[in-house]
Amino acid sequence: MSEHTESKDRSQLRQKRMIADHFERLSRAKEEGKKVVYTFVPGNLTELIGAFDMLPVLPEINALQSGMRKKSAGYIAEAEKSGHSEDVCTYVKCDIGMLRSGNIGPTGTKLPEPDLLLLSYTGCFTFMKWFELLKQEYKCPVVMLHVPYQPDGVITDEMRSYVVEQLRTEVIPAMERVTGTRVDVDKLAAHLSLSKQAEDDLVAVWESARHRPSPIDGYFGGVYYVGPIFSSFRGSHDAVMYYRELREEVEARVARKEGPMAPDGPVKEKYRLVVEGPPNWTNFNEFWQMFSREGAVVVSSTYTRVGGLYDQGFRHDPSHPLDTLADYCLGCYTNLGLPSRVDLLAKYIREYEADGFLVNSVKSCNSFSVGQLLMLRKLEEKTGVPGGFIESDLVDPRYFGKANIENRVQSYLQMLEARKARGTSADAVVSP
Amino acid sequence: MTDPAAPIFERARALVDDYTLGAVKAWKAAHPGALAVGHMPVYTPRPLIEATGSLPVAVFGGGDSLDIIRGDSYFQSYICHIPRSTVELGLGGHLDALDGMVFPSICDVIRNLGGMWKMLFPQKYVAYLDLPQNFDKDVGGRFYTSELRRIARELAGRGARTLDADALLGAIARENERRVTLEQLDAVRRAEPWRLRATEAYVAVRAGSVMPAEEHTRLLREILAAVKLRTARPVDNVRVVLVGSFCEQPPFELIRALEKAGCDIVEDDFQLGMRMIDGPIEPCAGEDPVEALSRAFLERGRASASRYIDRNEKGADLVARVHACAADGVIFAAASFCDPALLDQPMLEAALERAGIPHTSFKFAENTGQFQVIREQAGAFSDAVKLWGPAGAPVAAQEASV
Amino acid sequence: MKCVVGIDLGSTTTKAVLLDEQGGILGRGITNSRSNYEVASAVAWTEAVTSARFDLLERAMPSTSGSWAKPMKDAFRLELFIDELAELRATILRNLERSLTVHGDRKALATTVGEVLDRVRRKAEPLFVGGAPRRSEFFRDIAGALYVAEAEEISRAGGAPFEQLAALYDRAILEVETRAQRRDVGGLLRRALDRVLPADRAENATARAAAAQAIATAAAQTIEEIAVVGTGYGRQTLPFARESVRSEILCHGRGAHRVFPGTRTVLDIGGQDTKAIQVDDHGVVTSFQMNDRCAAGCGRYLGYIADELNLGLHELGPLALQATKSVKVCSTCTVFAGAELRERLALGQKREDILAGLHRAIMLRAMSLLARSGGVQNEFTFTGGVCNNGMAVKVLRELVNENYDPTTTLNIHPDSIYMGALGAALFGLDDARAGRLAPMPPFLRAVASEVSA
Amino acid sequence: MSGTSVTAGIDCGSSAIKVAIARSHVGEGGELLATSVQRIRRRNVHDVARAAFGEACAAAGVGLPDFAYVASTGDADVIDFATGHFYGMTTHARGALHLFPAARGALDMGALHARAIKMDERGKVLGHRMTSQCASGSGQFLENIARYLGVPLEDVGALSMQAKPVEEVSSICAVLAETDVINMVSRGMTAGEILKGIHLSIAGRLVRLLRSAGAEGVVTLTGGLAADVGLIACIRELVAKELAGPKKKKLAPIEVCAHEHSILAGAIGAALLGAYRHDQLLKRGKLALAAGAALAP
Ligand SMILES: Nc1ncnc2c1ncn2[C@@H]1O[C@H](COP(=O)(O)OP(=O)(O)O)[C@@H](O)[C@H]1O
Ligand SMILES: Nc1ncnc2c1ncn2[C@@H]1O[C@H](COP(=O)(O)OP(=O)(O)O)[C@@H](O)[C@H]1O
Ligand code: SF4
Ligand code: SF4
Ligand code: SF4
Numbered sequence A: 001m002s003e004h005t006e007s008k009d010r011s012q013l014r015q016k017r018m019i020a021d022h023f024e025r026l027s028r029a030k031e032e033g034k035k036v037v038y039t040f041v042p043g044n045l046t047e048l049i050g051a052f053d054m055l056p057v058l059p060e061i062n063a064l065q066s067g068m069r070k071k072s073a074g075y076i077a078e079a080e081k082s083g084h085s086e087d088v089c090t091y092v093k094c095d096i097g098m099l100r101s102g103n104i105g106p107t108g109t110k111l112p113e114p115d116l117l118l119l120s121y122t123g124c125f126t127f128m129k130w131f132e133l134l135k136q137e138y139k140c141p142v143v144m145l146h147v148p149y150q151p152d153g154v155i156t157d158e159m160r161s162y163v164v165e166q167l168r169t170e171v172i173p174a175m176e177r178v179t180g181t182r183v184d185v186d187k188l189a190a191h192l193s194l195s196k197q198a199e200d201d202l203v204a205v206w207e208s209a210r211h212r213p214s215p216i217d218g219y220f221g222g223v224y225y226v227g228p229i230f231s232s233f234r235g236s237h238d239a240v241m242y243y244r245e246l247r248e249e250v251e252a253r254v255a256r257k258e259g260p261m262a263p264d265g266p267v268k269e270k271y272r273l274v275v276e277g278p279p280n281w282t283n284f285n286e287f288w289q290m291f292s293r294e295g296a297v298v299v300s301s302t303y304t305r306v307g308g309l310y311d312q313g314f315r316h317d318p319s320h321p322l323d324t325l326a327d328y329c330l331g332c333y334t335n336l337g338l339p340s341r342v343d344l345l346a347k348y349i350r351e352y353e354a355d356g357f358l359v360n361s362v363k364s365c366n367s368f369s370v371g372q373l374l375m376l377r378k379l380e381e382k383t384g385v386p387g388g389f390i391e392s393d394l395v396d397p398r399y400f401g402k403a404n405i406e407n408r409v410q411s412y413l414q415m416l417e418a419r420k421a422r423g424t425s426a427d428a429v430v431s432p
Numbered sequence B: 001m002t003d004p005a006a007p008i009f010e011r012a013r014a015l016v017d018d019y020t021l022g023a024v025k026a027w028k029a030a031h032p033g034a035l036a037v038g039h040m041p042v043y044t045p046r047p048l049i050e051a052t053g054s055l056p057v058a059v060f061g062g063g064d065s066l067d068i069i070r071g072d073s074y075f076q077s078y079i080c081h082i083p084r085s086t087v088e089l090g091l092g093g094h095l096d097a098l099d100g101m102v103f104p105s106i107c108d109v110i111r112n113l114g115g116m117w118k119m120l121f122p123q124k125y126v127a128y129l130d131l132p133q134n135f136d137k138d139v140g141g142r143f144y145t146s147e148l149r150r151i152a153r154e155l156a157g158r159g160a161r162t163l164d165a166d167a168l169l170g171a172i173a174r175e176n177e178r179r180v181t182l183e184q185l186d187a188v189r190r191a192e193p194w195r196l197r198a199t200e201a202y203v204a205v206r207a208g209s210v211m212p213a214e215e216h217t218r219l220l221r222e223i224l225a226a227v228k229l230r231t232a233r234p235v236d237n238v239r240v241v242l243v244g245s246f247c248e249q250p251p252f253e254l255i256r257a258l259e260k261a262g263c264d265i266v267e268d269d270f271q272l273g274m275r276m277i278d279g280p281i282e283p284c285a286g287e288d289p290v291e292a293l294s295r296a297f298l299e300r301g302r303a304s305a306s307r308y309i310d311r312n313e314k315g316a317d318l319v320a321r322v323h324a325c326a327a328d329g330v331i332f333a334a335a336s337f338c339d340p341a342l343l344d345q346p347m348l349e350a351a352l353e354r355a356g357i358p359h360t361s362f363k364f365a366e367n368t369g370q371f372q373v374i375r376e377q378a379g380a381f382s383d384a385v386k387l388w389g390p391a392g393a394p395v396a397a398q399e400a401s402v
Numbered sequence C: 001m002k003c004v005v006g007i008d009l010g011s012t013t014t015k016a017v018l019l020d021e022q023g024g025i026l027g028r029g030i031t032n033s034r035s036n037y038e039v040a041s042a043v044a045w046t047e048a049v050t051s052a053r054f055d056l057l058e059r060a061m062p063s064t065s066g067s068w069a070k071p072m073k074d075a076f077r078l079e080l081f082i083d084e085l086a087e088l089r090a091t092i093l094r095n096l097e098r099s100l101t102v103h104g105d106r107k108a109l110a111t112t113v114g115e116v117l118d119r120v121r122r123k124a125e126p127l128f129v130g131g132a133p134r135r136s137e138f139f140r141d142i143a144g145a146l147y148v149a150e151a152e153e154i155s156r157a158g159g160a161p162f163e164q165l166a167a168l169y170d171r172a173i174l175e176v177e178t179r180a181q182r183r184d185v186g187g188l189l190r191r192a193l194d195r196v197l198p199a200d201r202a203e204n205a206t207a208r209a210a211a212a213q214a215i216a217t218a219a220a221q222t223i224e225e226i227a228v229v230g231t232g233y234g235r236q237t238l239p240f241a242r243e244s245v246r247s248e249i250l251c252h253g254r255g256a257h258r259v260f261p262g263t264r265t266v267l268d269i270g271g272q273d274t275k276a277i278q279v280d281d282h283g284v285v286t287s288f289q290m291n292d293r294c295a296a297g298c299g300r301y302l303g304y305i306a307d308e309l310n311l312g313l314h315e316l317g318p319l320a321l322q323a324t325k326s327v328k329v330c331s332t333c334t335v336f337a338g339a340e341l342r343e344r345l346a347l348g349q350k351r352e353d354i355l356a357g358l359h360r361a362i363m364l365r366a367m368s369l370l371a372r373s374g375g376v377q378n379e380f381t382f383t384g385g386v387c388n389n390g391m392a393v394k395v396l397r398e399l400v401n402e403n404y405d406p407t408t409t410l411n412i413h414p415d416s417i418y419m420g421a422l423g424a425a426l427f428g429l430d431d432a433r434a435g436r437l438a439p440m441p442p443f444l445r446a447v448a449s450e451v452s453a
Numbered sequence D: 001m002s003g004t005s006v007t008a009g010i011d012c013g014s015s016a017i018k019v020a021i022a023r024s025h026v027g028e029g030g031e032l033l034a035t036s037v038q039r040i041r042r043r044n045v046h047d048v049a050r051a052a053f054g055e056a057c058a059a060a061g062v063g064l065p066d067f068a069y070v071a072s073t074g075d076a077d078v079i080d081f082a083t084g085h086f087y088g089m090t091t092h093a094r095g096a097l098h099l100f101p102a103a104r105g106a107l108d109m110g111a112l113h114a115r116a117i118k119m120d121e122r123g124k125v126l127g128h129r130m131t132s133q134c135a136s137g138s139g140q141f142l143e144n145i146a147r148y149l150g151v152p153l154e155d156v157g158a159l160s161m162q163a164k165p166v167e168e169v170s171s172i173c174a175v176l177a178e179t180d181v182i183n184m185v186s187r188g189m190t191a192g193e194i195l196k197g198i199h200l201s202i203a204g205r206l207v208r209l210l211r212s213a214g215a216e217g218v219v220t221l222t223g224g225l226a227a228d229v230g231l232i233a234c235i236r237e238l239v240a241k242e243l244a245g246p247k248k249k250k251l252a253p254i255e256v257c258a259h260e261h262s263i264l265a266g267a268i269g270a271a272l273l274g275a276y277r278h279d280q281l282l283k284r285g286k287l288a289l290a291a292g293a294a295l296a297p
Helices: A009-032 A044-052 A059-068 A072-081 A090-100 A125-135 A157-179 A185-210 A223-228 A237-257 A285-293 A320-330 A339-352 A372-383 A404-422 B006-017 B021-029 B046-051 B082-091 B108-121 B140-157 B164-189 B196-210 B211-229 B252-260 B287-301 B316-326 B339-354 B372-388 C039-062 C065-098 C106-129 C139-156 C162-178 C185-196 C202-220 C248-259 C298-309 C313-321 C333-346 C350-371 C390-403 C414-434 C441-450 D043-060 D088-099 D141-150 D153-162 D177-186 D191-213 D227-244 D261-284
Strands: A037-040 A055-057 A116-121 A143-144 A269-278 A296-301 A356-362 A387-392 B037-041 B055-060 B099-106 B126-128 B236-242 B263-268 B329-335 B359-364 B398-399 C001-010 C014-021 C025-032 C223-230 C264-270 C273-281 C285-290 C380-382 D004-012 D016-025 D029-039 D069-074 D105-109 D114-119 D126-130 D217-222 D255-256
Touching: A009 A055, A009 A223, A009 A237, A044 A055, A044 A157, A044 A185, A044 A320, A044 D029, A059 A072, A059 A090, A072 A090, A072 D191, A090 A125, A090 D177, A116 A125, A116 C350, A116 D105, A125 A143, A125 B339, A125 D114, A143 A157, A143 A404, A157 A356, A157 B140, A185 A223, A185 A296, A223 A237, A269 C441, A285 A296, A285 A404, A296 D126, A339 A372, A356 A372, A356 A404, A356 D088, A372 A387, A372 B108, A372 B398, A387 A404, A404 C248, A404 C285, B006 B196, B006 B211, B021 B037, B021 B055, B021 B196, B037 B046, B037 B164, B037 D088, B046 B055, B046 B108, B046 B164, B046 D153, B055 D153, B082 B108, B099 B108, B108 B126, B126 B140, B140 B287, B164 B211, B164 B263, B164 B287, B196 B211, B196 B236, B196 B252, B196 B263, B211 D217, B236 B316, B236 B372, B252 B263, B252 B372, B252 C039, B263 B372, B316 B339, B329 B339, B329 B372, B339 B359, B359 B372, B359 D105, B372 D043, B372 D088, B372 D126, B398 D255, C001 C039, C001 C248, C001 C414, C001 D114, C014 C039, C014 C414, C025 C039, C025 C248, C025 C333, C039 C065, C039 C202, C065 C106, C065 C139, C065 C162, C065 C185, C106 C139, C106 C162, C139 C162, C162 D114, C162 D141, C185 C414, C223 C248, C223 C414, C248 C264, C248 C273, C248 C285, C248 C414, C273 C350, C285 C350, C298 C313, C313 C350, C350 C390, C380 C414, C390 D153, D004 D261, D016 D043, D029 D043, D069 D153, D069 D261, D088 D105, D088 D114, D088 D126, D088 D217, D088 D261, D105 D191, D105 D261, D114 D191, D126 D217, D141 D153, D141 D177, D141 D191, D153 D191, D153 D227, D177 D191, D191 D227, D217 D261, D227 D255
Parallel strands: A037 A055, A037 A116, A116 A143, A269 A296, A269 A356, A356 A387, B037 B055, B037 B099, B099 B126, B236 B263, B236 B329, B329 B359, B359 B398, B398 D126, C001 C223, C264 C380, D004 D069, D105 D217, D217 D255
Antiparallel strands: C001 C014, C014 C025, C264 C273, C273 C285, D004 D016, D016 D029, D105 D114, D114 D126
16 A cells, blocks of 8 residues: 555565565566456455466555545546546546546556456445446456345355355356466465464454554554455465564554554554544545544554454465355455444444544445444444544545544544543533 | 326325325235335335235335435435435334335445344344345355245244245236236337326336235226326327436426426336336246246346346347337436446446437436426437437436536 | 633634633624634624623613613714724725726716715614614624615616625625724723713713713723633634634533533534534533535525525514415525525515425424434524524424424523634633633734723 | 528526527528517516517517517426427527537536537537536626625626636535635735636536537537636636647547627527427428417517
8 A cells, every 4th residue: 555654664665565566567467478357355355366376456446546646536537527427436436537547557557457357246236336337348257246245244054155156156167267277276275374374463453452552543554454455465475474574563562552653653642433434545644634633543443344354253264265255255344234333333442442433434435334324323322432423535535525524523532522521611600 | 078097096196195104004904913014126026025915015215295304314415315215204103014124135225224224123124135146046046045035934933924835826926917017008108108108107106016916906907998098199209218217216296397398208217126027927837936036037137227237238228128119219317326327327328329329317316306407408308309300319418517 | 800712713703702700701792704714703802802891881880870871882883883884985985996897987986985875874873872673783784784775776866876886885895894993992982972971961970970980990900811712613724722722513512501501402503504412411512413515504595595585684584484384495505595496486486485495494404413413302402693593493493393302492592693602712711720821812912902991 | 481480589597588589591590680688687587588578579670470480498487478498408509509600519608507518510419418406606606706706797707807817716615615705805815816716617617517518619608607708718728728738639629609699599599490490390281380379468
C-alpha cells in the first residue's frame, strides 16, 4: 500500500518492496508467459492462484490506490460520462474509468490484460455486476464462484459443499484451461500452510491493541497491516516474513509503552474506539488526523476483517485444501448477517475496552452500509457505550465533506469527554 | 359509454393501495391457524409457500402514500427507497398480519434488510433465500433445493403444513394456470395497448400479491373478459418496453405520466417475480416437484439484473423481447440508488445500440411526486418517433448531474 | 464585574450570551450572520454587552422609575436604528457615485434615494416606540421591508425604476453588515433619554436626574470577560483558541437542559442544519444526528419560500396556520420547492394549504433525524430559529402525538434561539471555575474598547 | 395553402412565456413573423400566456383562425388553445437549428434545468442529457445570487466579463453556495469576481453535460441564460481549454453560438414543427384539427 509518514519500520520497507516487486512481475507477465487473473479481495483464492503460478490483479486495491493518489475523481467522471450513474458504487466506476484511461496501475505502468476473470461473489452483490462489466471489455473467460451468504452466522454443510463443488467443477477446470496445467495439490497445501503462519502473527498484532496504550491503530494503521494478507501475498514467504517483523516491532512498542504513529507523529491515547465500515481513501491522512490529533486511537475495526476473521479462530488448513478455501470465502466479515456483525462489534467493544464506537458509513457500499444505523442502536443497547456516525465515501471526493465530518467527529469526542466529566457542570443555578 | 372493466380495476386498485393488508387479514380469518408469509422482490417461489398451506404475500414497499419517519431513520440518504417504506410499514404495525418474511437474494439492500428484520421483529419468522448463481443442476441446483426444503421445514416448524409432493404439485399446477392467464393479459397489451393500459396491467398483476394463485387467476380472467368488451380505439402512440423497475415500484402516477407523454408500454418488468419463470413449471415423470421448481428457475428463469448471465451476450434477452413485442424503443426506469439496475443499464444500452434500438432513461423513487423531467424525456422520445419514424428516437439519455 | 461569554456563530444568525459568575444571564445579542463571521460575532457580542448594560442600568435604577425603563429600551433601539440608517444612506450615496452600472441621471437618483430613506425613518418610529409589531429584530429586515415598500411607491408615482432602487439597497446593506460598527452607547443613551423624558419639560427633572445617576452607576461597572467560548457552524473559521471552541451539539444540549432541566431530547432547526440531540439528566449529550450535506428541509427552505411569496419570515407560520388541509409537497430541495410552490399556485391550490404541506415536509425530515438519534423522550425541547414559526411547532406537536407518547411535554422558550450560545457560555463558566481563563480573542478585543458607556 | 402555413409556438417556462409566430414552407423551414417574451414574475401563468400570445398576434397582424397549427411546448397544461404539444427537447433542437442552420447540438439553459441535446441536420434529437432534481447551477440559482449581490440580471454578464479569473464556487448545493458567496464578500472580492467564479462553475457543469450528451460541432445556446454574455464567455473559455488540454485528441471540437432569439428557441421550434406536423397529418388524411376551439380571449 502507499506510503505513510511513520518513520520507516523494517516491515514497512518490506511491504513497499513486495508491492513494487509484484507490479514489476505483472509488467513482465505477458513476455514471461505468466497468466494474469483479476479477482476480488473478500474471499480471494490467492493460494489457489499461486498454486497455478498465476498473478492476481485486484481491481479494488487499484481503486483505493487511485483514491489515495487523487486520481479517482477523474476516473469516476470518465465512467459517469460513459453512462454510469452517479448513484452506484464508486469502486466500480473508478476501475472502469481507469480502464478507459489506459489501465495504468498504481506504480505508473500499464496493467496486463486478464487471462481470466475470477468472479468470486463474496459478501457483495455489486461484485457480480462489476465483472459482468469487465467481461464486456475483455475477451477472456470468466468464472463465477457464488459464495452463499451466512444469514445466521453459521456455515452449513450445504453451503460448504456448494462452494467446494463450484471450485471443483468450475474454478479449477477454468484455471487448468487457462494455464494448460493440472492443479498441483501439494503446492496448494504448501501455500496454505504459509498462510497459516502469517495469520498467527497477524492475530497477535491485532490483539496487541488490548494493551493500554494500544501500540497500534487498528483501523487507520490497520489498513496497512492487512495489506499483504488481503491482497496478493497471502501464502507467500514474503508475507510470513512481513508479519513476523511486524509482530516483533509491535511487541517492542508494547514493551516501551508506546502508542501508535499517525501521519503527524505519535498519538497520545485519550480515547479508545472501535470503528465499523471502510475508511475514506481520497482524504485518508486528513481523516486520520481528525482522530489522532484528539488522541483517539482505534483499537479494533471491522474493515480490517473483510479479508478474513482470523481472530475469531479461522486458519487456512493445508490438510483440507478445498474445504478450507470454502470456509475462508464464506467467513468474510461482510458475508455475515447483521446480527452476527452486531455480536462481533459488541465483542470487540468489550474485549478491547473501548470508550466508544464509530460508524463510518460509505455511500458506495450497500453491503457495509445498509443497516448500520440499526446496528448503532443495537450496539448502544447491548454495550452501553455511545456510538457515533459519520458519512463519507471510499474514493469519490465529492462525498468527503471535511467540515461536516470534522464537526461530527469533534462533537462525538467532546461528548465522550463530557460524559467522563459529568457531574462537574455548573448548571441549574439561576433560571434565565 | 361506461367502461365495463372499471369496477374490476377499482377492486384491484383498492387491493394494491391497501398497505395495511386487509385482504391478508381476511384470508387468515377464513383459514384459522394458517400462516401468511411476506416476500420481498424479486423472486420467491410462491407455489412452495402455498404448498405448505400458507399465503405468500408479495411486499413491494409503501408506495407514495405513506409518510416515512422511522423508516428513514434507519437508512442513509444514498440508499434506495423500498427498504425505508418496508421498515415503516413493519414498525407501523401494518405488516402484523404476516407471520414471517422471506428475503430472496437480489442485492445487498434486501439481504441486509433481512438481518435488520431479525433484529427489529425477533418474534417473527425471517428467512434469507439464497438463489443460486450457478445453474448446474448438480451444483447450484442441489444447493437451491436444499434452500427450498429448509424454508419449507422452517415454516412447518412455525405451524405450516409439512411439505408433501402432492400439495406442491397442486400448487405448481395452479401457478401454471396463473402464468398462462398472465401471458394472455400481456398478449392483449401487446396487440391492442389501447384496450389495456400499462397502469391497468400493473394493477392487475400486483393485485395478485395478496391472494392465492387460484384467486388471482379468476380475477385476471374477469379482467380479460371485461377489456375485450371495451370499445376504445387505437391512439397515435409509441410502443416501448420499460425495464429497471423490477424491485422498487414507480409511483402509479409516473406510469400514467409516461402514457400521457405518448408512450404505450407494451412490456415491462414491474413485479418481475410474478413472471420470473418463462412458460410453465413442468415436473418430469418421477421427479420430486421441489427439483422441478428448482429446474424451472435454473433453466427458464428470466434474465434480470439479479441473475448472473454467463452464456449469451448481456442484453440479448432484452433485444429479443423488444423485437418480439414490436416495440419502437426502450425506457430504462431504475429506482434511484438501485445498484443492480443502474450497473446493468450501460451494458443493456450498449446491446440496444448495437441492435439499433432507441432508448431513453430516468430514475425515480417510489414516492417521487414530480414527473416533469420524466415527462419531458419520455415526451422527447415519443415526439422523435412520431415525427421522424421509429428509427428517429433519441439514442441515449441519462439523468445526469454533472 | 466578571463574566463569561458564549458566542454561537450560526449559518444564519450569530448569537452571544453573557453570564455573570453565578451563571445568571446578564445580556444577549443577536445579529445576522450574512456577513463576515468575525464581524458578526463582534456585533452580537456588542449587543450582548449593550443589553447587559441595560440590565445593570435597570438594577441601578430606583424602583420608582419602572415606568420609563421599557420606553427607554425602546427609544434606545430606535436611536440605534437611526444611526444604522444614516450609515446605510452614506453607503448608498457613496456607491452611487462610484457605480459603473448606473445609467441615467445620478443626481436625480440620489435625491430619490434620500426621499425613500427619509420616509423609512418616519415609518420606523412607530415600530419601535409606538408598539407596532416588528417583522424582525434585524436592521436588515426592518429597513429592507420599509425600503422596498417606499421604493415601490415612489417608483410607481414616477420616480426612479424600482429595480434600480432595490439594487442599490441590496448592495449597500451587504457592505453595512460586513463592517464592524462603532457604537457610542453613551450618546445613544442620552438621545434615548431625551426622547423618553424630554429635557424641556420641567416635570421630568427629577426623573432625569435619577436616570443620569443610574446611567453613571451602570457605566461605572466594568464588564470583564474572563472566559469566552465559541460554538456553531462557523466555529472552525474563527480565530478562537482551540480550547475555547465547543461543538454546537454539546452547547445546544446543555443550553436547552439549563433552561428546561427536564429535557431529554432536543431538536434544533437552524438555517442550514438540523440537529436531533439526546441528553442525560446532567445535560450531557448521549447521542445526536445531523442532516447531511444537502440544505433541504432547514430554515433556509422557509426563507426561500417566504421570498417566493413576498412575505416576511414572521408571516409564513401564521399564514400556514390558516390552512384547511395539507397539500403533499414532494420536493425537498429548497430551490425546487419554490418551483413546486409556483406550479401548485398556478394549479389553483390555496397558498396556505401548500404552505402547510411545506411545513410538514420539513418536520417529517426532522422526525426522521429524531428517530435516528433515538426518538423523542420526555421532555422534548425545540430550539433554533424555526421554533419561532407557529406552524412548524404545530406540525411537530402533531407528529410527536402520532408517533410517540402524546403526553410528551414540548418545551419552547421565547429565547430558544440563544440555546447554543447559552450552552457555550456555561462551558465557559466551567472553564473559568477550573481556572482555565480564556481571554478575549484579539479581534473581539478590538471592538470591545469601543463599547463603553 | 399546401406547403405554406402560418403557425404559432408557445413555450411556457417556469420563469417566462415565449411566443413565436412563423410562416413555414414545409421542407424548407420558415421565417418569423412576430415574437413575444413575458416574464411571469409571480403572475397568473394563464393570463401571462394569453397576454403574450395576444401581443405576438397583434404584431404579426394575424388572428386565431389564420393558424394552421398552434403548438405548445414546455408546460402543456397552461395552454388550452393549442392544436398539439411538443416536448421541450424536440422544440429546442428545432429552434436551435433555425437560429443556426449549421448547429448539430443545442444547450438549453433555463430557470431550473439545463439540457444538452445532440441532433441531426433535421433537428431530430439523437441524444440528450438533463440535470437532475438539484438546483445547483440553474438560472434560478444565478438569479438568487445576483439579487443577493444587488446586481440587476442584465448587468451580470458584463460584470463577470470584466472580472479577473478567480476561484470557482465549489459548493454543490445552490443553497449552501450562498455561504461561499458570503465568505467571498467578506474576503473583499468584488461582485464581478464572484459572478465570474459562479459562471465558471456553472459553465463547467454545462460543458460536461454537453460532452456526455455527445454533442459536437456548432452548438446553439438556447433558453434565458443564453443572454448572459459572461456565462457564454466562460463556456467558450472552458471548451477552448479542453481542446488545448491533454485529452484534445479524444475530443470533438465544439463551437457555441448564441442568438438574440435564443430565449425563443423553444417557441420557434414549436411553431416550425407545428407546420411540419400539420403537413404530415394532412398527407395521412388524419387532420381533424380545430385550432383555438377553446380560446375565448
Ligand atoms: N421569527 C421567525 N419566524 C419564523 N422563522 C424564523 C424566525 N426567525 C428565524 N426563523 C428561521 O430560523 C432560521 C435561522 O435559524 P437560526 O437558529 O438562527 O440558524 P443558525 O443557527 O443556523 O444560524 C431562518 O432560516 C428562519 O427560517
Ligand atoms: N439577461 C439575462 N442575463 C442573465 N440571465 C438571464 C437573462 N435573462 C434571463 N435570464 C435567466 O434565464 C432564466 C429563464 O430562462 P428560460 O429559458 O426562460 O427558462 P424557463 O424556460 O425555464 O422559464 C432565468 O432564470 C434567468 O435567470
Ligand atoms: S459495494 Fe462495497 S463491497 Fe461491493 S464492490 Fe462496492 S465497495 Fe466493494
Ligand atoms: S431497488 Fe434495487 S437496490 Fe433497492 S432493494 Fe431493490 S434491487 Fe436492491
Ligand atoms: S437538492 Fe437543492 S438543497 Fe439539496 S443540494 Fe441540491 S440545490 Fe441544495
